[in-house]
Amino acid sequence: MADTQRPLSPHMGIYKWQVQMVTSILHRGTGIALAVGTLLVLWGVFSLAQGEDSYNQFKICIGSPIGLVLMFGWTLALFYHLCNGIRHLVQDGGAGYAIPQFVRSSWLSIIVSILLTVIVWAYVLTAGGAA
Amino acid sequence: MNTAKDFRHPLKRARGLGSAQSGVSHWWTQRVTAAALVFLSLWFVVTVLSVLHADYATARAIVAKPWNALLLVAFVLTVCWHAVLGLQIVIEDYVHTRWKEVSLLVLVKFIAVLGTLATLMAVLRVALGA
Secondary structure (H helix, E strand, O other): OOOOOOOOOOOOHHHHOOOOHHHHHHHHHHHHHHOOOHHHHHHHHHHHHHHHHHHHHHHHHHHHHHHHHHHHHHHHHHHHHHHHHHHHHHHHHOOOOOOHHHHHHHHHHHHHHHHHHHOOOHHHHHHOOOO | OOOOOOOOOHHHOOOOOOOOHHHHHHHHHHHHHHHHHHHHHHHHOOOOOHOOOHHHHHHHHHHHOHHHHHHHHHHHHHHHHHHHHHHHHHHHHHHHOOHHHHHHHHHHHHHHHHHHHHHHHHHHHHHHHH
């Protein structure tokens, strides 16, 4: 892939998995997923401007099984990126770098994002069926 | 630029391998857009939940409210800006063939600008009732 001959850093495969590693990788992964998911916002607003038929079509698409799986994934990705993003902002301020704090805040990002996703989807499903 | 403390050979800079002096601006803009998105994305989730079970006319009326239209435009603009900065880092980190790297960087920017403008126009059409 590379067109230059430079030394490579050790491959990820040699490291033991740790939660700090997972949160870092997930932050990138969810960032990419959210960038793609933003196109869905465009589609939604566009269909709303287009008229009732295309808006209903949009709702049928995101209410389909595949649509719901994607929406659930994007909800989780959004909340994860949000929680871990706040964690990164705090760390950019110079706080939370001691290893125990670092590990604890990693778990906090994961747990809080799952909790927020569950709350949102509990609301979606109880407030009158999906989509 | 303080040339007295720059120990690099001028040729290094001339060949384009020196610092472009714009890294801090990238880093800072990424953080400022992130801080804005903490609030904007929470607003977005709440608004989407309020539109979710509404029929077409109600959904349109909700988006057409001045505050919602304004915040939706702000949200999409900030998201695209933040996403372009983030994807740039990812592409620069993992795509090591120069022409593929540059093509991807430009493609991402094209899509982001088109997407932002299209959303902007759509929100205006809904908000102004055109």
